Amino acid sequence: MKRFLAASALASLALVSAVPAALAGKADDTLNIVWERELENVDSYFNTAREGIIFSRMTWDALLYRNPQTMAYEPLIAKSYKWVDDTTLEFELNEGITFHNGEELDADDVVFTYNWVSNPDNGVKTQRNVNWIKGAKKLDKYKLQVMLKAPFPAALEFVAGSVSIYPKDYYEKVGPDGMGLKPVGSGPYKVTELEPGKKIVWEKFDGYMKGSPKGTPTIGKVIQRTIPERNTQIAELLAGRADWMWRVPADQADRLSGSGRVQVVNEQTFRIGYITMDAAGATGDTPLKNPLVRKAIAHAIDREAIVKALVRGKSSVVHSACFPTQFGCEQGVTKYPYDPAKAKELLAEAGYPNGFEIPFYAYRNRDYAEAMIGFLNQVGIKTNFGYLKYAALRDKIRAKEVPMAFMTWGSYSVNDVSAITSNFFTHGKDDLALDPQVKELLHTGDTTVDSAARKTAYSAALKRIADEAYWIPLWSYNTNYAFSNDVDFTPTSDEIPRFFTAKWK
Amino acid sequence: MLVYTLKRLILAFLVALTVSGITFSLTYLAGDPATAIAGETASDADIEYIRELYGFDRPIYVQYLEWAGKAFRGDFGMSFYFKLPVADLLLERLPISMTLGVCAISFAILLSIPLGVLAAMQPNSILDRLALGISVVGQAMPSFWFALMLIVMFAVWYPILPTTGSETWQHFILPTIVLGYYATPAIMRLTRTGMLEVLGSDYIRTARAKGLPQHVVLFKHALRNAVIPVVSLAAVQFGFMLGGSIVIESIFALHGAGYLAWESIGRNDLPVVQAVVLVFSLFYIILTFLSDLLNAWLDPRIRVG
Numbered sequence: 001m002k003r004f005l006a007a008s009a010l011a012s013l014a015l016v017s018a019v020p021a022a023l024a025g026k027a028d029d030t031l032n033i034v035w036e037r038e039l040e041n042v043d044s045y046f047n048t049a050r051e052g053i054i055f056s057r058m059t060w061d062a063l064l065y066r067n068p069q070t071m072a073y074e075p076l077i078a079k080s081y082k083w084v085d086d087t088t089l090e091f092e093l094n095e096g097i098t099f100h101n102g103e104e105l106d107a108d109d110v111v112f113t114y115n116w117v118s119n120p121d122n123g124v125k126t127q128r129n130v131n132w133i134k135g136a137k138k139l140d141k142y143k144l145q146v147m148l149k150a151p152f153p154a155a156l157e158f159v160a161g162s163v164s165i166y167p168k169d170y171y172e173k174v175g176p177d178g179m180g181l182k183p184v185g186s187g188p189y190k191v192t193e194l195e196p197g198k199k200i201v202w203e204k205f206d207g208y209m210k211g212s213p214k215g216t217p218t219i220g221k222v223i224q225r226t227i228p229e230r231n232t233q234i235a236e237l238l239a240g241r242a243d244w245m246w247r248v249p250a251d252q253a254d255r256l257s258g259s260g261r262v263q264v265v266n267e268q269t270f271r272i273g274y275i276t277m278d279a280a281g282a283t284g285d286t287p288l289k290n291p292l293v294r295k296a297i298a299h300a301i302d303r304e305a306i307v308k309a310l311v312r313g314k315s316s317v318v319h320s321a322c323f324p325t326q327f328g329c330e331q332g333v334t335k336y337p338y339d340p341a342k343a344k345e346l347l348a349e350a351g352y353p354n355g356f357e358i359p360f361y362a363y364r365n366r367d368y369a370e371a372m373i374g375f376l377n378q379v380g381i382k383t384n385f386g387y388l389k390y391a392a393l394r395d396k397i398r399a400k401e402v403p404m405a406f407m408t409w410g411s412y413s414v415n416d417v418s419a420i421t422s423n424f425f426t427h428g429k430d431d432l433a434l435d436p437q438v439k440e441l442l443h444t445g446d447t448t449v450d451s452a453a454r455k456t457a458y459s460a461a462l463k464r465i466a467d468e469a470y471w472i473p474l475w476s477y478n479t480n481y482a483f484s485n486d487v488d489f490t491p492t493s494d495e496i497p498r499f500f501t502a503k504w505k
Numbered sequence: 506m507l508v509y510t511l512k513r514l515i516l517a518f519l520v521a522l523t524v525s526g527i528t529f530s531l532t533y534l535a536g537d538p539a540t541a542i543a544g545e546t547a548s549d550a551d552i553e554y555i556r557e558l559y560g561f562d563r564p565i566y567v568q569y570l571e572w573a574g575k576a577f578r579g580d581f582g583m584s585f586y587f588k589l590p591v592a593d594l595l596l597e598r599l600p601i602s603m604t605l606g607v608c609a610i611s612f613a614i615l616l617s618i619p620l621g622v623l624a625a626m627q628p629n630s631i632l633d634r635l636a637l638g639i640s641v642v643g644q645a646m647p648s649f650w651f652a653l654m655l656i657v658m659f660a661v662w663y664p665i666l667p668t669t670g671s672e673t674w675q676h677f678i679l680p681t682i683v684l685g686y687y688a689t690p691a692i693m694r695l696t697r698t699g700m701l702e703v704l705g706s707d708y709i710r711t712a713r714a715k716g717l718p719q720h721v722v723l724f725k726h727a728l729r730n731a732v733i734p735v736v737s738l739a740a741v742q743f744g745f746m747l748g749g750s751i752v753i754e755s756i757f758a759l760h761g762a763g764y765l766a767w768e769s770i771g772r773n774d775l776p777v778v779q780a781v782v783l784v785f786s787l788f789y790i791i792l793t794f795l796s797d798l799l800n801a802w803l804d805p806r807i808r809v810g
Contacts, residue, residue: 040586040587177588180588196587196589197760225669225670228755228758229755229756229758231656232653232668232669232756232758235653235656235660235661235668236660236668238661239661239664241664241669395540
């Protein structure tokens, strides 16, 4: 027995002493971040994930920078820009910018990038980010023009966001596969280690441009690890082996916050929830063709109660078919407050005094959907509930098999109505209203450079969408960020964590 | 033994062929692969272009023959999602699942066979009840819950073990315990039942009557016969651990092949799903084949049966 105990003690000692040191944090100037999703390819033009956007903002810079607080466009690689005409943007570049591999950044790199990504043969994955570009031409070493296919005022959103500038010589040599394995940019952090899908290591880029609106990075190293299970992420955070995580569910956020071991900060996002209804009758002869029924549904759901009880955080009810900060998001639209008596009255007026039965689909937040089903039941609307994967539900909607669904849209963090309203009401595959008047108004807004004219057109379109109750906008979403007490981090509503602005306390 | 081996080999090959056909067909039932690859923003023209580019417009049997031919040479195509060769992804991730599987089955065997033998030696004793208690807890406890409890204990309360990643052998300790414990009850119960049956048989009484020491009776005469069904069960359990460790790989962020398959299903990454299912099935078939041979070696009656 003595021998057994001694062996056990020895084994335990060996085990403990062999355990690797906990991952570094403030003491080693290393910010450890965890997220759950495997990123397919870090080349910003060949992934569609939000984590890919985070990666691109760390590693690459764009011509302009959209200030996440003021939403204004600030100079970044370009020190100035101007609209030459409705389809031409001219940029003058800052001098002395270098890529992580030492290449100097000049007009050749910008022209190459814009021409390369706008060529459909090169297969950029998110075409909407680049399909507005006709091409680019160099004027001199630090001056160039970008030509648009058609007037597209929201172009600046992409110039200041998703169109990252790549080093011409390097990208010509290695292509997307090489860039996906050894990324080279001019952003505040350079990638020093990359294990696809598992781990990314960034180090502060000492040669980063002075006076960048992104600021000067202060944390020496940022290490990202992919941990699929959220509970494990929380355990790592509590154990001090991770410094930052996000998308913490509300109930766990409360518990984490109460622990005092980490900070939890909530911030709303561009994503809004909505109910889409088959007003055009594409799925058959449903009651939803009648605007009175759609209005009744809008009155039947207590959105405030769902936000208060389930969505929580900084979320709020939205009334217009867009996120409030987006350019052109008219707020003075018809509102449908919770009023079940009014809903019943409208249903009776529409010829459904005893309600009706209808399929209702959702792909996320089943609890929110079930709460809505409860409210609909109270006014006599019975639902056949279908819960599908996003891709399957989207295909079903596009195949005109879904009369009514609870969906969400994040606008790709683009602060312009064209990224949401125009996506759903211009007779595309996701448009279940097919209103020609709305389509025309949105087209005007999407193709006019004059801001006032755009606002007028969007305002009219959004008012009509609300008047006709084509959609029931529900609420904005929010995200809980949990991070070490040592970290000074400010989340933003565009849901792009900017680790280059993080600091140690 | 040679004839028996050949018969088993042919059977294994036919099963592998059937599995490959089913795997290939089933993944196509998940929806239009061209739409899946094209992504959310693709137009109809883009989808049609991809359909032609990848050859999805050809008859499915032609696609299957081409896929099977390449797979036979170790070429499983390119991952739609990662844009990397599937074979490379598998080579990177299979060792993690294999390591976990081998560690877990070893842990399960090392725990369950001695427990089964001890329980059978003194039926209805405290030891027997303890062993059965361990078995019942193992069967009743969800593995994800057990995993999370271990993480809380060894990462938050007493941070002495790493809980995520696969860099060192210590990273495999907690996942091995969770996965191995899951397989323990079945093996322990089968060992106990087998031992109880064998220990009551005439030849054991004869061995004891001859005055053979207890350990010789137990381990040389009794255990060899009692473990015959255990070998088959352990092979099946090992196969299950390779493919069924998805939850454990996910919780401990092990990035093995099981987790890769699970994620790939969600991403409609057909080449990866097909390859992982085929490779795991082949492991299963090989393990069953080897356990059949081992059983035939342990019990010669099987060869002629």
